[in-house]
Amino acid sequence: MLTLAIFGQTGAGKTSLSNVLFELKWRTDDAVACTQTVSEHSGTIAASFNQGKFPKWRLLDTPGVGESEEADEVHFRQLYNSFHSANVILWVVQADTRAFREDQESILRLTDNSQKIPKAHFVMAINQIDKVHPENWDMANNAPSSEQFSLIPEKINLVHKRFSPYIPIQTQHIIPCSAMRGYGLSNLVNVINNYYTVEV
Ligand SMILES: Nc1nc2c(ncn2[C@@H]2O[C@H](COP(=O)(O)OP(=O)(O)OP(=O)(O)O)[C@@H](O)[C@H]2O)c(=O)[nH]1
């Protein structure tokens, strides 16, 4: 079975994405770092996002990076093992942040200072796209407002610029989405499923 492992800063929405994609009920929290050990599940992605492809995944939802120095030490070995056993690595960032240093430092540690890059398929989610300034989500169409939409290309470019020195990520594999609003998830799943068609 193929492994899909989800990483990113605490609060980015890793567990929320796991829940909506795999129809789970894992605990999330808006105040305190929530996932404290790697949560594992075997199953298929919900049919509504899956566009006719139904592979079974071993899903790993990992504790967030950057919670605190102590927590990062405790979690590191688990994160490292997950990172190096994944076929698809989904790195989640928050759409309303420009601060990626925690992510970069974590990736450096996870890759032994860029010496050990896994031969995985890398995908990034720019989650919480509904919270992008000016937070005027288009409720009628369940989509970003025109103001929010106009910022998306810049966000994708920025994420690409910040992460491509550390992991082999292509702009077309960086997907804006909202786990909460159920937006962009078919695109995300489509790119995850690209694993089956790209050489890794
Ligand atoms: N507005 C909005 N909120 C979201 C979205 N995704 C997640 N959240 C909220 O963000 C908070 C953190 O989400 P989690 O899924 O627990 O984040 P996590 O990355 O698993 O966090 P850790 O387990 O601490 O690493 C929760 O309150 C979620 O409801 C989203 O797309 N939009």
Ligand SMILES: [Mg+2]
């Ligand atoms: Mg979590």
